[in-house]
Amino acid sequence: MQVTRDEQDGQRSPSATARRGQIIAAAVQVLAESGYGRATFERIRQRAGISSTRLISYHFGTRDELMEAVLIDIALEAQAAIARRTDGAPTATERLTARIEAELAWIARNPAAVRAMYEICMNARDEDGALRYGTQASAEANVAELAPILRAGQQSGEFREFDTTLMALTLKSAIDAAIVRMTQPPRLSVDDCVREITTLALLATRSTP
Amino acid sequence: MQVTRDEQDGQRSPSATARRGQIIAAAVQVLAESGYGRATFERIRQRAGISSTRLISYHFGTRDELMEAVLIDIALEAQAAIARRTDGAPTATERLTARIEAELAWIARNPAAVRAMYEICMNARDEDGALRYGTQASAEANVAELAPILRAGQQSGEFREFDTTLMALTLKSAIDAAIVRMTQPPRLSVDDCVREITTLALLATRSTP
Amino acid sequence: MQVTRDEQDGQRSPSATARRGQIIAAAVQVLAESGYGRATFERIRQRAGISSTRLISYHFGTRDELMEAVLIDIALEAQAAIARRTDGAPTATERLTARIEAELAWIARNPAAVRAMYEICMNARDEDGALRYGTQASAEANVAELAPILRAGQQSGEFREFDTTLMALTLKSAIDAAIVRMTQPPRLSVDDCVREITTLALLATRSTP
Amino acid sequence: MQVTRDEQDGQRSPSATARRGQIIAAAVQVLAESGYGRATFERIRQRAGISSTRLISYHFGTRDELMEAVLIDIALEAQAAIARRTDGAPTATERLTARIEAELAWIARNPAAVRAMYEICMNARDEDGALRYGTQASAEANVAELAPILRAGQQSGEFREFDTTLMALTLKSAIDAAIVRMTQPPRLSVDDCVREITTLALLATRSTP
DNA sequence: CATGAATGAGCGTTCATTCAT
DNA sequence: CATGAATGAACGCTCATTCAT
Numbered sequence: 107m108q109v110t111r112d113e114q115d116g117q118r119s120p121s122a123t124a125r126r127g128q129i130i131a132a133a134v135q136v137l138a139e140s141g142y143g144r145a146t147f148e149r150i151r152q153r154a155g156i157s158s159t160r161l162i163s164y165h166f167g168t169r170d171e172l173m174e175a176v177l178i179d180i181a182l183e184a185q186a187a188i189a190r191r192t193d194g195a196p197t198a199t200e201r202l203t204a205r206i207e208a209e210l211a212w213i214a215r216n217p218a219a220v221r222a223m224y225e226i227c228m229n230a231r232d233e234d235g236a237l238r239y240g241t242q243a244s245a246e247a248n249v250a251e252l253a254p255i256l257r258a259g260q261q262s263g264e265f266r267e268f269d270t271t272l273m274a275l276t277l278k279s280a281i282d283a284a285i286v287r288m289t290q291p292p293r294l295s296v297d298d299c300v301r302e303i304t305t306l307a308l309l310a311t312r313s314t315p
Numbered sequence: 316m317q318v319t320r321d322e323q324d325g326q327r328s329p330s331a332t333a334r335r336g337q338i339i340a341a342a343v344q345v346l347a348e349s350g351y352g353r354a355t356f357e358r359i360r361q362r363a364g365i366s367s368t369r370l371i372s373y374h375f376g377t378r379d380e381l382m383e384a385v386l387i388d389i390a391l392e393a394q395a396a397i398a399r400r401t402d403g404a405p406t407a408t409e410r411l412t413a414r415i416e417a418e419l420a421w422i423a424r425n426p427a428a429v430r431a432m433y434e435i436c437m438n439a440r441d442e443d444g445a446l447r448y449g450t451q452a453s454a455e456a457n458v459a460e461l462a463p464i465l466r467a468g469q470q471s472g473e474f475r476e477f478d479t480t481l482m483a484l485t486l487k488s489a490i491d492a493a494i495v496r497m498t499q500p501p502r503l504s505v506d507d508c509v510r511e512i513t514t515l516a517l518l519a520t521r522s523t524p
Numbered sequence: 525m526q527v528t529r530d531e532q533d534g535q536r537s538p539s540a541t542a543r544r545g546q547i548i549a550a551a552v553q554v555l556a557e558s559g560y561g562r563a564t565f566e567r568i569r570q571r572a573g574i575s576s577t578r579l580i581s582y583h584f585g586t587r588d589e590l591m592e593a594v595l596i597d598i599a600l601e602a603q604a605a606i607a608r609r610t611d612g613a614p615t616a617t618e619r620l621t622a623r624i625e626a627e628l629a630w631i632a633r634n635p636a637a638v639r640a641m642y643e644i645c646m647n648a649r650d651e652d653g654a655l656r657y658g659t660q661a662s663a664e665a666n667v668a669e670l671a672p673i674l675r676a677g678q679q680s681g682e683f684r685e686f687d688t689t690l691m692a693l694t695l696k697s698a699i700d701a702a703i704v705r706m707t708q709p710p711r712l713s714v715d716d717c718v719r720e721i722t723t724l725a726l727l728a729t730r731s732t733p
Numbered sequence: 734m735q736v737t738r739d740e741q742d743g744q745r746s747p748s749a750t751a752r753r754g755q756i757i758a759a760a761v762q763v764l765a766e767s768g769y770g771r772a773t774f775e776r777i778r779q780r781a782g783i784s785s786t787r788l789i790s791y792h793f794g795t796r797d798e799l800m801e802a803v804l805i806d807i808a809l810e811a812q813a814a815i816a817r818r819t820d821g822a823p824t825a826t827e828r829l830t831a832r833i834e835a836e837l838a839w840i841a842r843n844p845a846a847v848r849a850m851y852e853i854c855m856n857a858r859d860e861d862g863a864l865r866y867g868t869q870a871s872a873e874a875n876v877a878e879l880a881p882i883l884r885a886g887q888q889s890g891e892f893r894e895f896d897t898t899l900m901a902l903t904l905k906s907a908i909d910a911a912i913v914r915m916t917q918p919p920r921l922s923v924d925d926c927v928r929e930i931t932t933l934a935l936l937a938t939r940s941t942p
Numbered sequence: 943c944a945t946g947a948a949t950g951a952g953c954g955t956t957c958a959t960t961c962a963t
Numbered sequence: 964c965a966t967g968a969a970t971g972a973a974c975g976c977t978c979a980t981t982c983a984t
Binding site: 558 | 766862
Binding site: 773786787794796 | 952954
């Protein structure tokens with residue numbers, strides 16, 4: 107699920123976009139607090155402070171489509187926030203550390219969004235009962251983001267030779283582990299996590315002198 | 316939720332116990348395959364090959380109670396399997412490694428049960444919408460199991476001085492991480508995981524000479 | 525529904541009779557407290573302190589039969605209590621006042637039974653939806669009890685000529701009204717009610733000199 | 734439960750109001766004929782001639798809410814009918830007699846509604862098993878209606894001094910008794926009842942000359 | 943006399959969705 | 964852009980009852 111801006115997005119009127127945003131925000135809160143199973147149209151309606159659940163199905167169609175919209179919205183926002191912090195870094199090393207830092211910072215600042223994403227990924231299923239958005243999807247997305255940075259570093263000589271896909275997955279795993287360590291006792295601070303993961307990343311990637 | 320054998324357990328007739336087992340086994344499969352939200356009485360009925368969902372509510376009462384029964388059943392079985400492998404180890408060091416090994420082995424051999432447990436813990440909620448069985452509960456259970464071993468090792472001089480609760484939590488985290496690494500690509504073998512975690516545990520606990 | 529001692533009653537073993545009494549007593553309490561709709565086998569089982577609802581259906585068959593048994597039990601007990609107080613009164617006048625007094629006294633002393641009776645009469649229905657025990661039935665029973673006394677008084681010259689059925693119904697109505705006045709504010713004492721109704725009865729029946 | 738027009742009532746569309754009325758009317762009939770316990774959504778659906786019970790829960794939510802809506806609807810209709818007949822009476826005496834007359838007339842003309850009300854009041858219970866709408870509530874409502882008339886009569890000198898609450902309760906009791914006499918054999922005509930109760934009321938309240 | 947196991951029917955409720963404007 | 968009305972499908976649960984010993 108490579109996330110790109112929806113085609114229809116440009117065609118939407120400003121008020122429609124606002125309504126969608128309002129509903130998505132409510133859905134995120136409900137998902138984070140009450141879980142996927144209880145994230146019903148009715149609860150989301152209450153949270154959004156709108157009059158009828160019909161408004162939700164009007165703007166998003168089915169429940170599955172709403173959930174996908176939530177997922178995309180969160181992913182795009184995260185991407186944007188991370189890109190804002192990562193752009194402009196001249197070297198691959200700096201871009202890598204900036205990216206890790208930005209990712210962890212975004213996670214720390216948006217626990218509800220993270221939880222909502224998690225709820226959707228672990229529960230949304232298609233008619234056959236198969237998970238719609240497995241961990242696979244999110245892993246692929248991450249590889250797509252990290253691999254280019256890693257390749258650039260290898261070409262510039264900053265990084266040693268390694269399998270970029272495997273390294274991207276490894277770093278993704280480390281970040282996932284950090285999420286747990288930031289959210290569950292004994293808690294680590296964001297800064298500590300950032301320090302740890304960036305150190306790990308640099309040691310793992312730097313070209314041996 | 317320290318899991319002990321249910322009081323009513325002894326009072327149950329053999330046939331009732333068998334039926335319950337049959338239904339629990341079916342529930343585990345459905346939970347693992349289809350997730351908590353789709354683990355309905357009807358699906359479980361099909362899996363168990365019984366004629367009516369009424370049989371489920373007859374033996375377990377409500378859905379929540381069924382889920383709790385599943386949870387308890389899995390926990391008891393895991394405890395028993397681990398105890399079987401751990402008992403008789405003379406030293407704390409051996410008991411610790413045996414325990415880690417047994418736990419990981421059980422996990423590797425019972426992926427459906429692990430997944431079912433996970434589904435219940437992440438989705439079962441009470442009327443207020445709060446998670447019924449948080450990670451907290453499972454963490455506490457693990458501490459209760461590990462801490463005595465660690466204390467014994469400290470008294471015998473095998474282990475250095477450290478906070479046993481914190482160490483137990485840390486080892487629990489390592490095992491949780493290992494679950495992920497055993498189940499998600501790039502996959503590690505059980506043996507590799509065992510080796511890694513036991514090494515980590517021994518290094519972390521051994522008394523400095 | 526002229527209530528007579530059940531034929532099977534003599535055939536029942538002492539322990540069966542005791543069990544039936546225990547269950548009936550529990551049913552009366554549940555009916556009085558929770559109403560007909562909530563007077564389920566399960567609630568009665570709890571009250572009776574027995575292990576299985578099966579014991580109820582074993583002794584009484586269907587729910588309807590249980591309710592009828594409760595009704596009969598109450599009616600017989602009331603009849604007996606009233607008869608104990610009424611027997612031996614030499615004149616019709618005395619028997620009439622004794623009867624009114626005894627009836628009101630029993631009612632005052634057995635509010636739960638009265639309420640249970642009421643619940644059954646107002647709610648028990650047959651398959652067609654018709655009330656099983658209408659007010660009609662209880663009225664007829666009362667007439668059957670009172671009319672002989674009234675007729676005897678007429679023959680002895682104590683009472684004037686009147687339609688005994690109509691008079692019996694009227695006195696029954698007065699007693700029903702007294703129940704309400706004894707149970708709902710502004711409450712009247714049993715003694716006041718007795719005095720009022722007996723006065724009314726004597727004035728209404730006595731032969732004019 | 735002082736009955737006032739529901740706030741939402743004005744917000745309801747004409748078609749919704751019509752549907753609600755249709756369903757309430759059907760519910761009244763079913764309640765009167767089959768009793769509270771058998772007044773299921775399915776039976777009401779049949780009576781209302783609608784296609785799905787879902788339409789009932791759509792308009793009323795839960796069964797309890799439907800029953801409350803029925804109760805309120807009946808109470809409001811009775812209030813309105815009585816007010817129509819009572820308004821414009823110049824003296825307290827006339828208003829009192831008009832009110833008694835109107836009340837009995839409404840009761841005589843709406844036996845099904847009376848019965849339905851009765852069924853709900855005697856059977857509807859909350860989760861604790863306590864009656865939702867006791868006789869207390871209806872008594873209070875009646876006092877609230879009658880007391881002002883009585884007070885006005887006292888101030889104008891038409892009525893003697895007495896406790897208005899107690900008198901209101903007494904008149905309410907007399908009316909309740911009249912209901913029984915109108916509906917159960919030996920039946921009295923409405924006119925007879927009206928005559929009797931109004932006479933009683935006037936004698937009981939008039940200021941002694 | 944008592945019990946355990948099983949069962950079928952029915953009920954209210956919830957949920958997302960569709961048909962109309 | 965928004966809303967109201969209606970709907971069908973599924974679910975968990977409760978209840979009394981029956982079939983076996």
